[in-house]
Amino acid sequence: xxxxxxxxxxxxxxxxxxxxxxxxxxxxxxxxxxxxxxxxxxxxxxxxxxxxxxxxxxxxxxxxxxxxxxxxxxxxxxxxxxxxxxxxxxxxxxxxxxxxxxxxxxxxxxxxxxxxxxxxxxxxxxxxxxxxxxxxxxxxxxxxxxxxxxxxxxxxxxxxxxxxxxxxxxxxxxxxxxxxxxxxxxxxxxxxxxxxxxxxxxxxxxxxxxxxxxxxxxxxxxxxxxxxxxxxxxxxxxxxxxxxxxxxxxxxxxxx
Amino acid sequence: xxxxxxxxxxxxxxxxxxxxxxxxxxxxxxxxxxxxxxxxxxxxxxxxxxxxxxxxxxxxxxxxxxxxxxxxxxxxxxxxxxxxxxxxxxxxxxxxxxxxxxxxxxxxxxxxxxxxxxxxxxxxxxxxxxxxxxxxxxxxxxxxxxxxxxxxxxxxxxxxxxxxxxxxxxxxxxxxxxxxxxxxxxxxxxxxxxxxxxxxxxxxxxxxxxxxxxxxxxxxxxxxxxxxxxxxxxxxxxxxxxxxxx
Ligand SMILES: Nc1ncnc2c1ncn2[C@@H]1O[C@H](COP(=O)(O)OP(=O)(O)OP(=O)(O)O)[C@@H](O)[C@H]1O
Ligand SMILES: [Mg+2]
Numbered sequence: 001x002x003x004x005x006x007x008x009x010x011x012x013x014x015x016x017x018x019x020x021x022x023x024x025x026x027x028x029x030x031x032x033x034x035x036x037x038x039x040x041x042x043x044x045x046x047x048x049x050x051x052x053x054x055x056x057x058x059x060x061x062x063x064x065x066x067x068x069x070x071x072x073x074x075x076x077x078x079x080x081x082x083x084x085x086x087x088x089x090x091x092x093x094x095x096x097x098x099x100x101x102x103x104x105x106x107x108x109x110x111x112x113x114x115x116x117x118x119x120x121x122x123x124x125x126x127x128x129x130x131x132x133x134x135x136x137x138x139x140x141x142x143x144x145x146x147x148x149x150x151x152x153x154x155x156x157x158x159x160x161x162x163x164x165x166x167x168x169x170x171x172x173x174x175x176x177x178x179x180x181x182x183x184x185x186x187x188x189x190x191x192x193x194x195x196x197x198x199x200x201x202x203x204x205x206x207x208x209x210x211x212x213x214x215x216x217x218x219x220x221x222x223x224x225x226x227x228x229x230x231x232x233x234x235x236x237x238x239x240x241x242x243x244x245x246x247x248x249x250x251x252x253x254x255x256x
Numbered sequence: 257x258x259x260x261x262x263x264x265x266x267x268x269x270x271x272x273x274x275x276x277x278x279x280x281x282x283x284x285x286x287x288x289x290x291x292x293x294x295x296x297x298x299x300x301x302x303x304x305x306x307x308x309x310x311x312x313x314x315x316x317x318x319x320x321x322x323x324x325x326x327x328x329x330x331x332x333x334x335x336x337x338x339x340x341x342x343x344x345x346x347x348x349x350x351x352x353x354x355x356x357x358x359x360x361x362x363x364x365x366x367x368x369x370x371x372x373x374x375x376x377x378x379x380x381x382x383x384x385x386x387x388x389x390x391x392x393x394x395x396x397x398x399x400x401x402x403x404x405x406x407x408x409x410x411x412x413x414x415x416x417x418x419x420x421x422x423x424x425x426x427x428x429x430x431x432x433x434x435x436x437x438x439x440x441x442x443x444x445x446x447x448x449x450x451x452x453x454x455x456x457x458x459x460x461x462x463x464x465x466x467x468x469x470x471x472x473x474x475x476x477x478x479x480x481x482x483x484x485x486x487x488x489x490x491x492x493x494x495x496x497x498x499x500x501x502x
Contacts, residue, residue: 060375082379089377100372104360114376117383120279167376 011038013171013203014059019068021054028054030227032068036171036203041193043214044207045238045249046224052207053097055224056173059205060094061085073170090118093169093202097176099160101148108144111135111163118167130166137199138162138192154185158192165196172196172204178213190216211253223249267459274379275386284383288391296345296352296399303344304403308410311335316418325419326429332411333430337438341404343490346449349396350482354457357388358478361461362471370462385462389454396450397443404442441497448493449486456482 014036021029028051036042046052057063058070061077070077075088102110111131115122122130135141138158148156157177164172177193178186190213196202197217208214214221215235222232225245231238239250312332319325361384364370373380408430415421457478464474 057371062371062374086377086379089375092375094372094375096368096372098368100368102364102369102372103367113373114378117376117378163376 012036013038013073014205015069015071016055016059017069019055019058019070020066021051021058021063022066027227029058029065032224032227032229034222034229034232036205038203039197039201040219041197041204041206041217043218043221043235044205044224045209045211045214045221046207047245048209050224051227052224053175056094056175056205056207059173060089060092090167091170093164093167093172095157095161095164095172095174095177097179097207099148099153099156101151101156101159101163103148105148106144107135107140107146107148107151107159110148110159111166114163114167134162134166135159137165137195139188154181154189157181157189161189161192161196165200168200170202172202174204174206174208176207176209178208178210183212186210186213187216189213193217209249211249264455264459267462268455270381271386271389271455274382275390277382281383281387284387285391288387289395292349292353292391292395293399295356296349299348299352300345300399300403301406303348304341304406305410307340307344308332308336308407308412309414310410311340311407312411312414328415328419329411329421329426329429330433333408333434334438336404336407336411337434337442339490339494341407342400342442342445342449343486345400345403345446346396346453346486347483349392349399349450350453350456350486351479353392354453354478354482355475357392357454357457358461358464359471359475361385361388361458362464362474365462365464366466366468366470381462385458388458389451392450392454392457393447394450396453397446400442400446437497437500441493441500445490445493448489452485452489453482456485 012035014034016032016034019029019032020027032055034042034055044052044055054063058065059072059077064078072088073091075084077085077088080088101107102113105113108131111134112127115127115130132141132144135144138161140155140158140162143151143155143159148159151159161174161177172193174193177189181189193204193206194217197204204217206213206217218235220233221235221238222229223238223246225231231241231243231246239246241247312328315328315331316325319327319331361370364384370380370384373383408427411430412421412423412426415426416423460474460478460481464470
């Protein structure tokens with residue numbers, strides 16, 4: 001694979017410094033430093049429960065940090081007004097670990113929801129064609145009138161991603177896009193993520209346990225260990241170690 | 257189960273702030289009003305009608321002792337409008353509507369659908385909570401007058417069968433005894449009850465704890481707390497409106 005790192009613009013779209021977050025006595029994040037550069041795909045790895053989801057929820061302001069600074073597109077997330085936060089969220093897409101589709105709405109209504117609420121001047125026809133185009137992009141146009149409960153896990157993931165992309169975000173945050181899916185669907189999602197980056201020029205953080213996915217989509221890899229990103233770099237750099245907290249990840253995915 | 261009062265006041269404050277600020281969620285509001293009416297209509301009709309019949313039947317012997325059965329229409333009319341209709345309607349709505357709001361918002365919270373609205377730059381409070389609270393506040397008073405009417409029909413049926421009173425006479429007699437104050441007081445009460453059902457259900461659901469258990473708890477406490485508050489409000493408002501009656 002040709003390294004995609006070389007042509008990355010070095011402008012930072014997310015800057016995180018000294019981020020701390022605890023729940024009760026449990027310190028989840030203990031001084032996270034992380035940058036996301038424009039148009040790169042950054043893969044975040046880490047054991048279950050290390051706070052990966054917490055980290056990206058802080059980035060979109062769903063959770064507030066205890067200490068530290070999170071800057072997204074130049075704005076400090078926990079210091080702006082709610083209105084400004086909503087405006088910022090228009091530019092940051094968030095795909096949930098469990099898809100979080102609105103289960104009382106059809107697929108079409110799920111995709112329409114962010115669109116009609118944020119761009120009130122769109123005509124019915126424009127909304128319809130935007131929805132259909134996006135569903136086509138994730139290969140699920142045929143499900144347009146179905147309810148989320150009628151979809152498979154992989155389909156739900158892709159609809160969730162489509163619903164996020166419909167606002168044309170500058171940054172995409174994927175929370176375990178391939179978890180629990182079969183290898184073929186994983187490959188489809190991986191190429192979807194790469195396609196999104198190319199077509200919409202997004203910068204993305206992809207959380208995953210799946211190293212095949214990490215390798216396929218990641219320009220850079222960061223590994224969350226004990227509440228910090230101790231290892232960052234290319235895929236090969238991160239795994240060139242004997243650290244017992246890191247090696248099992250690699251061994252499990254590629255040796256067994 | 258009991259929540260701190262300041263949280264609830266904050267919640268209500270947010271409702272008043274957001275509900276009256278554009279953009280308005282008109283379509284969602286209409287949908288919620290329709291849902292609330294639709295969900296409770298059958299049960300309310302049945303309960304109202306039966307209450308009308310039973311209340312009339314039970315009141316007859318006491319009035320008959322004084323030879324005053326001709327007062328039945330006005331007695332029933334006043335009882336229904338002042339107390340029975342607002343209370344019956346709100347208690348049924350607290351059971352049907354309150355629990356379903358609690359469960360719906362609770363499960364949206366648990367499955368992160370509320371967070372999903374947040375991140376798609378929609379204000380979920382405005383879309384989910386404001387619309388539901390407003391819908392309850394608008395719909396419960398309408399349902400209350402509907403219950404009163406259905407109850408009167410039940411009473412009419414009973415009176416017509418026993419005393420042979422005509423419908424015209426019956427309504428004339430009962431409407432004559434109803435004052436403007438009765439109507440105002442009932443409306444205010446029903447608005448208050450509706451608002452209570454909406455706020456309690458939404459609060460419980462919106463802040464429900466994670467897990468499927470949280471959803472059940474949200475639904476359950478919406479009903480329990482809702483009914484409890486309705487009774488308290490009823491007692492207080494009877495005292496309050498009593499001041500205006502001489
Ligand atoms: N809202 C919350 N309240 C309390 N504790 C929380 C909350 N959210 C997360 N946690 C705790 O923070 C820790 C990290 O959770 P998080 O969901 O970020 O893990 P994760 O790295 O995404 O794991 P997984 O790979 O299993 O998704 C967990 O121990 C969890 O219990
Ligand atoms: Mg997670």
